[in-house]
Amino acid sequence: MSDNYGSPLDEVPGYIKDLVPYPPGKPLEEVEREYGIKGPIKLASNENPLGPSPKAQEAIRKAISSVHRYPDGSCYYLKEKLSQLLGVSPLEIVVGNGSDDLIDFLIRVFIRPGCEVITSRPSFLVYTKMVQAVGGENVVIPLSDYHHDLEAISRAVTPKTRLIFLDNPNNPTGTTIYREDFDAFLKGLPDHLFVVMDEAYIDFARTKQTPRGTDYVRQDKRVIALRTFSKSYGLAGLRVGYGVMDKRVAEYLDRVRQPFNVNSLAQTGALAALDDHEHLDKTLDTVWQGMDFLTKALEELGCRVMPSETNFVLADIGRDARVVYEDMLREGVIIRTMNIYGLPNHIRITVGLPEENSRCIEALRKVLGQ
Numbered sequence: 001m002s003d004n005y006g007s008p009l010d011e012v013p014g015y016i017k018d019l020v021p022y023p024p025g026k027p028l029e030e031v032e033r034e035y036g037i038k039g040p041i042k043l044a045s046n047e048n049p050l051g052p053s054p055k056a057q058e059a060i061r062k063a064i065s066s067v068h069r070y071p072d073g074s075c076y077y078l079k080e081k082l083s084q085l086l087g088v089s090p091l092e093i094v095v096g097n098g099s100d101d102l103i104d105f106l107i108r109v110f111i112r113p114g115c116e117v118i119t120s121r122p123s124f125l126v127y128t129k130m131v132q133a134v135g136g137e138n139v140v141i142p143l144s145d146y147h148h149d150l151e152a153i154s155r156a157v158t159p160k161t162r163l164i165f166l167d168n169p170n171n172p173t174g175t176t177i178y179r180e181d182f183d184a185f186l187k188g189l190p191d192h193l194f195v196v197m198d199e200a201y202i203d204f205a206r207t208k209q210t211p212r213g214t215d216y217v218r219q220d221k222r223v224i225a226l227r228t229f230s231k232s233y234g235l236a237g238l239r240v241g242y243g244v245m246d247k248r249v250a251e252y253l254d255r256v257r258q259p260f261n262v263n264s265l266a267q268t269g270a271l272a273a274l275d276d277h278e279h280l281d282k283t284l285d286t287v288w289q290g291m292d293f294l295t296k297a298l299e300e301l302g303c304r305v306m307p308s309e310t311n312f313v314l315a316d317i318g319r320d321a322r323v324v325y326e327d328m329l330r331e332g333v334i335i336r337t338m339n340i341y342g343l344p345n346h347i348r349i350t351v352g353l354p355e356e357n358s359r360c361i362e363a364l365r366k367v368l369g370q
C-alpha cells in the first residue's frame with residue numbers, strides 16, 4: 001500500500017547518520033591473500049599471544065553437546081565465582097557479551113539527549129560512539145602527556161554530566177592513572193554522576209600504584225568497574241565481560257540487557273578460565289618479557305615509547321604511520337595505526353610471542369630504513 005508518510009529511512013537522526021563504523025583490524029587471511037604472504041602475524045588487537053586457556057578449551061568442548069539449550073540467563077555460576085574472587089555480592093555484578101555490552105547498558109540506562117559523558121582523547125573508541133548512538137553529548141578531554149588529565153576532567157563536569165569513562169590503563173597509550181591522583185579526583189567530584197573504570201588491561205599492570213575500581217565499588221557508590229575475559233584470559237572471540245557496581249545500578253542494567261546476552265560456551269569458558277591460574281601466570285610472564293623486549297628494541301630504533309601497563313605498546317615513530325603500516329603489512333606483520341585516535345605518527349603493537357616480537361622488530365628495522 002502506498003501512503004504519503006515516507007520511509008523510516010528518512011527519519012534516521014543526524015547523530016546516527018554521522019556515526020562511523022568501528023575500524024576492524026585486518027584479518028590474517030586477508031593479508032595472506034592480498035599481499036601473497038605466507039604466515040603473517042597479527043599484533044593489532046591486543047589479544048592473548050598464548051591463545052585461550054587450555055582449561056577453558058576443555059570445558060567448552062565438553063559443553064558443546066548442550067548448545068541446543070538456552071544459556072543460563074542469570075549467569076548464576078559465573079557471578080557466584082566472581083563474587084567470591086572479588087569480595088562483592090552477586091547482586092553487584094552484571095555479566096555482558098564482552099565488556100562492550102556493559103558500556104552499552106550504562107549508556108542506554110543513564111544517557112539521553114541533554115546528558116553529558118566525559119571521555120579522554122585518545123581513549124577507547126567505543127564510548128563516544130555509543131553515546132552518540134543515543135543522542136547524548138560527548139565531552140572529550142585531551143590526554144595530558146599521554147595520561148588521563150584528571151584535573152581537566154574534573155573541571156569539565158557540569159550539572160548535566162552523568163558518566164565519566166576512564167579506561168585504566170588507557171587504550172591506546174598503555175599509561176595508568178596513579179592511585180593518589182585518583183583518590184584526589186574522586187574527592188573533588190560531585191555525587192550526580194558515575195565514574196566508570198574500564199579495566200580491560202588491569203591484570204597486566206605491573207605498578208602497584210594503579211587504582212583498581214573493584215576495590216572502590218564498595219566504599220564509593222559512584223565507582224563502576226568493568227572487566228573482560230578478552231585480554232588476559234584469551235577469550236576475545238567468546239565475548240564475555242562483567243561490571244561491578246552498586247546494587248541499584250546493577251538492577252537497572254539487568255533490565256535493559258537481552259535475556260540471554262551471554263552465550264553458554266562463553267559462560268562455561270569464563271568459569272573454567274578463572275581457575276586456570278597457570279595460564280594467566282604464563283600469559284603475564286610472556287607479556288611482561290615481551291613488553292621489555294619491544295620497549296628496548298623500539299627505543300633503539302629511535303622511537304619514543306610510552307610506559308605501558310598493558311599488553312600493547314604505543315610508539316611515536318616520527319613519521320606518517322600509515323606508510324609504515326602498509327610497509328609492515330608487506331613484511332607480513334599487522335600492527336595498528338593511530339590516525340583515528342588523532343595520533344598520525346604513532347603505531348600500536350600488541351605484545352606477541354617472543355618469535356613474533358622479534359619478527360616485528362626485524363620488519364620495523366627494515367621498514368624504517370635502519
Ligand SMILES: *Cc1c(COP(=O)(O)O)cnc(C)c1O
Pocket residue numbers: 046097098099100101124167170171198200227228229230231236239240241
Ligand atoms: C579490549 C577492550 C575492552 C574489551 O572489550 P570486550 O568487549 O570485553 O572484548 C574494553 N575496554 C578497552 C579499553 C579495551 O581495550
